Amino acid sequence: MTSRIYYTDPYCRRFDAVVTKTFEHDGHPAVLLDRTAFYPSSGGQPFDVGRLTSAEDAVDVIDAVDAEDEVLHVLSAPLPERTAVHGEVAWDRRFDHMQQHTGQHVLSAAFDRLFDNRTVSFHMGADLSTIDLARDVSWDQIARAEAEANRIIWEDREVSIRFVSPDEAAALPLRKEPARTGVLRLIDVKDFDLSACGGTHVARTGAIGAIVVPAVEKFKGGARVTFACGGRALRVFRALREAVSGSVRALSVLPHELPGAIERMQVEAKELRRAIKKFQESLAAQEAARLVEAGETAAGETGGAGRVVVEALDGWDANGLKIIASEITQRSSAVVVLLSAAAPFAVVVARSRDLAVDSQAVLRGLIDRFGGRGGGKPDLAQGGGLGGSVADIRSAARELLRGSARASNP
Ligand SMILES: [Zn+2]
16 A cells, blocks of 8 residues: 555655555556655546656656555656665646645635535646536626635635544535545635545645636536636736737737727628628629620530530639529520639539539539539539649530430430
8 A cells, every 4th residue: 555645745745665566557667656745646636747766777757547545656667676766756747736726626615605506526637627517607706706716815824634534524514525435635725615635735825826717618507617726827818918919919909999899890791791792793693694605505515405604714712603603504595514713623513494414413523533522403513622624624524514415315
């Protein structure tokens, strides 16, 4: 059984121990020690890393795993059994975890005390951490819980550790039901929160520094609240500052004017899109008239007396090509293959009601030869992402039209 130094002394970062067992864990060398300050992943808090040094060797601890009574230390290189080692926990990483974990207790307690909203789970990520609350929260509630948590932090309250029997625990106002039986380790944020927890915490709330909530989302009938403490809170602020200062520079507005400015731009963009659509439709009508005029009457391709139009058009997107093709087939008896002017090509195949050419089959034939994808119906089919050259696609299109016309008029 590994004696866990961090249970009673979470600030211990250097310790002496003896290797009691060696083995492999997921293909890496691993050891058990008689005692350790390395925290193994559990209860939402990630593992510690660091170093084990013996008289002959120095190896990295790359993972620490909780295994019932033992802590598995996964190593960069093997160490022999019965070696005396000096352990050192990578402190920046561990202290950051202590700030986040203690901050979590304080924030969870704030939601619990103010709004009777219980924390059902906690996860500490590499940059941000989350708590899942049993019920949904408003931004106003978040602001009030955030303010309350920071008040407790700035009062620099004592955070103490004590051990109690289950009977003693039953008589105490614990924030959440303990998940384990036997002797319980309680974390006591003075006059604010009492929880059973096996994690590592700072000794006074002041060391949490600050706590911020940058995001919240609905989650399983409750809410997932993202938070950051200490150095992470500063990083959240810096990321937001970068995003906001970039946006205000681009839009030439003050930070508090950003939402209004973006809303105005969205309205303008919508009006512009509407205006462009109108222009596009009237231009498409003219373009369609010009193409019908220039198109030749070709029984081979149309299977009737219709006109055939196979053209590459500059300056039109897929939607524009579709509008022009529809204009042509609605106002005249015709088959139309229109493509954009440059690769990857957009293509539209259409025919008027009186003709029997299968637009879908023609498009499929083009895609078979030139790649891309698309689909549609016998009277109109649309595709995109075709390769090749304009000349090759045009001649292939005419050939496919002739094939389709023959098939429909045997
Ligand atoms: Zn804890």
